[in-house]
Amino acid sequence: MTKQNQIENITRLSGTDPKKCMKCGKCSGRCPAYKDMDIKPHQFVMYLEKGKIEKLLASKAIWNCLSCMECVERCPRGVAPAGVVEAVRDTVKRAIGGNGIKAEDIPPIVDEFIPQQLLVSAYRKYNK
Amino acid sequence: MKICYYPGCTLKTKAKELDRYARASAAALGVEMEEIENWQCCGAVYPMARDEIATKLSAVRALDYAKAHGGKLLTLCSACHNVIKRTNDDMANDADIRARANNYLKLETPYSGETKVVHYIEMLKNIVGFDNIAKKVVKPLNRKVGAYYGCLLLRPNKVMAFDNPENPTVIEEFIRAIGGTPVAYPFRNECCGAYVSLKNKDLTKRRCNMILESAKEKGAEEIVTACPLCLYNLQKNSDNALPVVYFTELLAEALGVKND
Numbered sequence: 001m002t003k004q005n006q007i008e009n010i011t012r013l014s015g016t017d018p019k020k021c022m023k024c025g026k027c028s029g030r031c032p033a034y035k036d037m038d039i040k041p042h043q044f045v046m047y048l049e050k051g052k053i054e055k056l057l058a059s060k061a062i063w064n065c066l067s068c069m070e071c072v073e074r075c076p077r078g079v080a081p082a083g084v085v086e087a088v089r090d091t092v093k094r095a096i097g098g099n100g101i102k103a104e105d106i107p108p109i110v111d112e113f114i115p116q117q118l119l120v121s122a123y124r125k126y127n128k
Numbered sequence: 129m130k131i132c133y134y135p136g137c138t139l140k141t142k143a144k145e146l147d148r149y150a151r152a153s154a155a156a157l158g159v160e161m162e163e164i165e166n167w168q169c170c171g172a173v174y175p176m177a178r179d180e181i182a183t184k185l186s187a188v189r190a191l192d193y194a195k196a197h198g199g200k201l202l203t204l205c206s207a208c209h210n211v212i213k214r215t216n217d218d219m220a221n222d223a224d225i226r227a228r229a230n231n232y233l234k235l236e237t238p239y240s241g242e243t244k245v246v247h248y249i250e251m252l253k254n255i256v257g258f259d260n261i262a263k264k265v266v267k268p269l270n271r272k273v274g275a276y277y278g279c280l281l282l283r284p285n286k287v288m289a290f291d292n293p294e295n296p297t298v299i300e301e302f303i304r305a306i307g308g309t310p311v312a313y314p315f316r317n318e319c320c321g322a323y324v325s326l327k328n329k330d331l332t333k334r335r336c337n338m339i340l341e342s343a344k345e346k347g348a349e350e351i352v353t354a355c356p357l358c359l360y361n362l363q364k365n366s367d368n369a370l371p372v373v374y375f376t377e378l379l380a381e382a383l384g385v386k387n388d
Contacts, residue, residue, distance in 0.1 A: 013177040032319045036331050063327055067173060068319035069283035073293055086176040101327065109326065113364055115356040117138040117207050121172035122323040124183070 006053050006091070013087035016080040018049035027071035027081045037061040041071045041081035048084055062089040063100050063126065093128045100126030131251070132194040132201050133161035136208040137169040143205070143356035149376035150204050150248055152385040156264065157256050161202060164193050170211040173323070181228045187215035188229050192239040204248045204376070206280035206355035210288065213245040217287045247281065247290065248376070249354065253298060258305040266384040268307020273378065274348030274370070275299030275310060276339065277317045278358045293317065299352065299375065306382035311348040315339040320361040329365060336366035344369045352378055 001009070011018065027041040028034060039047065039059040047056050062085055071081040092098045101122060110119075139147040154161050168186035175183040190212065194201035203209035218225040220241025230238040246254075252261060277296050285293040296317060300310035318339060321332025340362060343351055352375040353359050362372040380386040 013179060015176070015178045032335060033324070033331060036328060064324055064331060066279070066319045066322045066324055067176075068279040068322070070279075070319070073283050073285060080176075083176050090177045106326075111364065113142065113360060115138045115142040115360050116169075117136075117143075117172050117205065117355075117357045118323055118326060118360060120137065120169060121207065121357070122326040124171055124173045124175070125323055126327070 003051065003053060007048070007051050010048060010053070010056070010084070010087045010091055013090060014048070014080065014083040016045075016083045018045045018079065018084070020077045021045045021049065021079050022077055024076065026074045026076065027079075030070045030074045032068060032070065033061075033064045033066050036064040041085070044084040044088065045079055045081050056088045057092055059088070061085065062092060065089070067125070089125070090128075093126065099128065129158060129255070130160045130162050130198065131246070131255075132164050132197050134164055134167055134170075134190050134194075134201055134203050134208060134212065136167075136203075136205045137172075138356040139205055143359070143374070146204060146354075146356065146374040146376055149374065149380035149386065152388040153376060153379045153383050155388075156383045156385045157252075157261065159251065159256065162197075164190055164197070164201075167193075170208045172207050172211065174211045174214045181225065181232065184215045184218065184225070184229060185232055187212045188219060188233060188239055191216055191219070191241075191243045191245070192233070192235055194243045195239065199242065200244050200246050202246050202248060202251055204354065206278060206353075207357065209245065209247045210280035214284075214287050216241050216243060216245050247354070249281075249298060249302060250290070252302060252379075258301055261379075262305045262307075265305075265307050265382045267382055269303070269378060269382055271308055272311045272347050272349045273303045273308045274313055274343035274346070274351045275303060275316055276343075276351045276353045276358060276362070276372070278353065278355055279317075279319045279322070280355060282317055302375065303352070303378075306379055308378070311343065311346050313343040313346040313348065315342045320358045321365065322357060322361070325361050325365050332361050332365045336362050337369065340366055340369035340372075
């Protein structure tokens with residue numbers, strides 16, 4: 001896939017228009033995972049607009065975004081930073097070897113109280 | 129009154145109390161929750177990518193069933209509610225997703241978002257009425273309770289339309305109706321750390337401690353939630369500043385049906 005194709009594909013998956021961003025930073029200001037985001041929510045939108053795809057695909061933030069929708073809720077321009085994060089994460093995990101969690105790492109961290117909802121949501125988010 | 133009910137996977141396993149207390153309370157309030165046939169796991173997270181269709185089909189199947197059985201679908205788990213309501217919005221308002229999902233399902237009549245998705249708390253407020261609940265309380269709570277909304281019931285508000293996402297009050301109204309004193313605290317609509325607790329426990333622990341300590345500081349004696357994952361994170365990935373219970377447990381307690 002050419003770089004231009006990748007930009008177009010991630011933009012299409014995200015369902016958002018990065019050009020609408022006015023760079024106010026409200027999304028990052030509200031992000032509850034801010035400290036763990038090596039690329040901040042507003043930067044996801046900006047990097048997509050500028051075509052910095054390699055940086056996005058290498059980010060650790062895609063595994064720390066909580067999909068809590070705070071950034072989407074607060075955006076005064078109707079942009080969805082979480083949609084861009086998900087589009088990047090999906091692009092990474094859909095490639096061979098791109099999964100975020102390994103099945104063999106799960107049993108040691110599962111306790112008797114862990115709800116199915118946690119395992120299902122983590123697998124849906126991190127793996128394909 | 130009968131209403132179609134979608135329990136979801138966790139309510140049949142690790143969150144049986146959430147389901148059991150909800151059914152006992154509904155019966156006491158004159159509502160019969162009729163579990164829909166052959167429901168499948170909703171997937172627990174709403175797939176945001178524009179090309180995700182197959183991952184939304186279990187929600188559409190449940191919605192289509194409810195369409196032919198009264199037109200309403202009752203949810204209880206916050207995650208199921210979020211996934212099913214957002215998928216329903218896609219089916220009603222997104223022609224592309226609607227067409228592709230219907231191509232998969234080949235239903236006799238295409239599904240176009242006709243069903244109304246109702247969360248249990250919305251049912252208590254809008255169908256039963258908090259006033260009527262208050263009249264049926266036999267054992268008022270008489271303690272200070274903090275409502276924990278989390279993310280899934282509230283956001284995105286444009287679709288969820290549950291309450292004011294910045295300053296929700298409906299669970300506080302509920303607590304008041306069952307004789308408790310609601311305690312407002314700043315982090316009640318913030319994320320607990322969700323599924324990230326599997327990969328980054330430290331992040332979840334920071335979130336949960338902040339939420340619980342903020343509620344404790346404001347005088348709460350316990351916290352209520354509608355989400356099994358929030359309950360797990362707040363209980364198991366925190367320093368346990370406060371007890372955390374399902375809101376249905378308090379309702380059953382107040383209605384005197386906790387041991388039914």
